[in-house]
Amino acid sequence: MSETAHTGATGATGRAGTGAGAVVLRGVATVAVIALVWEGVVVAAGIKPYYLPRLSVILSAIAALPQAYLAGFVRTLSETLLGYAAGALVGVMNGVLFYRSRWLRETVFPLFVISQTIPVIAFGAVVVLWFGNTILAKALIAFYLTFFPVTVNTLTGLEAVDKRQVDLLRSFGATRKQLLFQLQLPSALPQIFVALRLACTLSLLGAIAGEWFGDTTGLGVLLLQAMYNEQFVALWAAILMAGLLGTSFYGVVAWAEHKTVFWRSEL
Amino acid sequence: MRRALAGLLSVFVLWEAAARGLDLPTYVLPSVTRIVQAIVDQRALLLKAAGMTVMEAVVGFGIGSLAGLLLAIVLTMLPAVRRSVLPVATALNSVPVVAYAPLILLWFGMGPESKIVMVALAVGFTVFLHALSGLDRVDPRAVDLMRSFGADRAAILWRLRLPAAIPLTAAGMRVSTVRAMIVAIVTEMLGATGGLGWTIFQAVLQIDFVQVWAAIFVASAISLLFFGTVNLLEKRYVFWR
Numbered sequence: 249m250s251e252t253a254h255t256g257a258t259g260a261t262g263r264a265g266t267g268a269g270a271v272v273l274r275g276v277a278t279v280a281v282i283a284l285v286w287e288g289v290v291v292a293a294g295i296k297p298y299y300l301p302r303l304s305v306i307l308s309a310i311a312a313l314p315q316a317y318l319a320g321f322v323r324t325l326s327e328t329l330l331g332y333a334a335g336a337l338v339g340v341m342n343g344v345l346f347y348r349s350r351w352l353r354e355t356v357f358p359l360f361v362i363s364q365t366i367p368v369i370a371f372g373a374v375v376v377l378w379f380g381n382t383i384l385a386k387a388l389i390a391f392y393l394t395f396f397p398v399t400v401n402t403l404t405g406l407e408a409v410d411k412r413q414v415d416l417l418r419s420f421g422a423t424r425k426q427l428l429f430q431l432q433l434p435s436a437l438p439q440i441f442v443a444l445r446l447a448c449t450l451s452l453l454g455a456i457a458g459e460w461f462g463d464t465t466g467l468g469v470l471l472l473q474a475m476y477n478e479q480f481v482a483l484w485a486a487i488l489m490a491g492l493l494g495t496s497f498y499g500v501v502a503w504a505e506h507k508t509v510f511w512r513s514e515l
Numbered sequence: 516m517r518r519a520l521a522g523l524l525s526v527f528v529l530w531e532a533a534a535r536g537l538d539l540p541t542y543v544l545p546s547v548t549r550i551v552q553a554i555v556d557q558r559a560l561l562l563k564a565a566g567m568t569v570m571e572a573v574v575g576f577g578i579g580s581l582a583g584l585l586l587a588i589v590l591t592m593l594p595a596v597r598r599s600v601l602p603v604a605t606a607l608n609s610v611p612v613v614a615y616a617p618l619i620l621l622w623f624g625m626g627p628e629s630k631i632v633m634v635a636l637a638v639g640f641t642v643f644l645h646a647l648s649g650l651d652r653v654d655p656r657a658v659d660l661m662r663s664f665g666a667d668r669a670a671i672l673w674r675l676r677l678p679a680a681i682p683l684t685a686a687g688m689r690v691s692t693v694r695a696m697i698v699a700i701v702t703e704m705l706g707a708t709g710g711l712g713w714t715i716f717q718a719v720l721q722i723d724f725v726q727v728w729a730a731i732f733v734a735s736a737i738s739l740l741f742f743g744t745v746n747l748l749e750k751r752y753v754f755w756r
Contacts, residue, residue: 278602282602282603299622354518355518355521355522356522358518358519358522359519359522359523359526361519362519362523362739364693366731366734366735366738368697369697369700369701369704369712371731373715373716373719373727374724374727374728374731377542377719377724377727378543448609449608449609449611452611453611453612453613456611456613456614457613457701457704460704460705461719467614468613471614471616471617472617472705474617475617475618475620475621475705475706478621480618480621483617483618483621484618486614487610487614487615487618490610490611490614491609491610491614494609494610494611495609495610498609
């Protein structure tokens with residue numbers, strides 16, 4: 249019976265340790281445990297490198313060529329961040345625009361929805377054809393993947409604002425700008441952050457896949473080269489770097505959410 | 516719906532006007548009529564490619580959704596396992612799914628199997644995370660009430676948690692439809708024997724821009740259809756939302 253009582257609580261335990269130190273400590277502990285289990289299982293079960301190389305082998309492969317992996321990491325990171333930042337900004341502005349204008353919401357918004365069912369990566373080929381193998385082309389793909397969820401969630405968040413609060417502020421003579429920045433956007437923040445977290449992975453996906461259309465640096469390129477040469481250790485090294493990038497990016501956004509939206513942190 | 520169609524139509528008209536009026540070269544933007552013409556001309560080839568991609572996306576989607584839901588149920592029943600599995604799942608999930616594509620291709624070969632596995636992975640994670648938070652989203656008082664009437668864990672799961680989890684799981688599946696198509700196409704681009712992604716990649720290599728756009732059009736239409744179908748099913752069967 250006490251076990252069952254736990255089920256409902258486990259979802260909350262992730263948020264229970266509020267101190268940043270405790271969160272970091274738990275993260276480090278988790279990583280250490282996963283690393284130990286990985287190394288131990290591969291050695292103990294005698295798994296072939298074809299399926300899963302030992303973690304230590306992968307790490308030493310990265311350590312042997314630090315510049316190549318660092319360059320790829322930095323390149324992919326800048327593509328992702330550029331597209332993500334622009335996408336987040338445009339997404340929030342779009343959301344406000346759609347909220348303000350009913351006409352836009354009814355005519356342009358459905359087009360946005362349709363545009364998101366386009367398999368972006370197919371479009372990626374065209375973007376790379378247009379802009380060449382520049383950092384801009386990948387950032388644009390990342391941007392395209394980011395701005396839509398942010399737009400939708402900004403709109404939902406703004407629409408969920410309590411009408412009575414709006415009326416109250418208005419009765420005190422608040423301007424539209426004040427309403428937006430003092431009440432509506434802060435109230436929508438939790439929703440916006442949900443989209444921002446989702447967009448982390450999406451923008452990284454866009455950047456990596458964008459590199460496949462013939463770039464020379466980046467994590468996507470490292471992945472591709474390792475695949476063509478059937479180098480499993482190098483492949484895992486690139487996957488690990490992509491994971492590191494994805495996790496830290498997500499972690500930073502989640503941390504920012506924790507700091508900004510301290511009053512509500514569910515989901 | 517009608518407004519969306521009108522909007523789409525005006526986009527096409529604007530596109531056509533821009534491509535013809537500004538006399539844009541095909542590598543910048545071919546006109547809509549030319550793209551449609553290309554689709555009609557190569558319908559047999561595109562149909563075959565689309566059939567392959569759809570098969571991969573749908574099969575992968577089915578496997579992924581089922582596996583994601585089952586895993587979520589099992590973990591909800593076994594809280595002890597859940598505590599150790601969940602961090603690993605979250606860590607795996609933060610690696611962008613495309614990063615696994617080369618590995619899966621090497622393991623499962625160039626055929627459709629590797630694409631199905633990739634789609635199942637991508638869909639599975641999304642559905643799993645949605646289903647898990649859905650299974651948790653029950654009123655603890657309702658659980659206590661059922662337990663006080665002597666309901667065991669299976670009964671609580673079947674009568675309370677599952678119905679509560681279905682709306683969120685369905686939402687996860689709806690989100691996953693587009694992702695299923697994207698992942699199938701991306702994996703095909705890396706290496707395949709056929710499919711829309713493969714067609715697009717070949718066309719890029721041959722610098723055949725009209726062909727690229729034709730394949731994009733077909734892929735988008737299918738995506739939209741897939742999304743619409745799942746959306747319709749969700750509205751129809753998850754009525755208690």
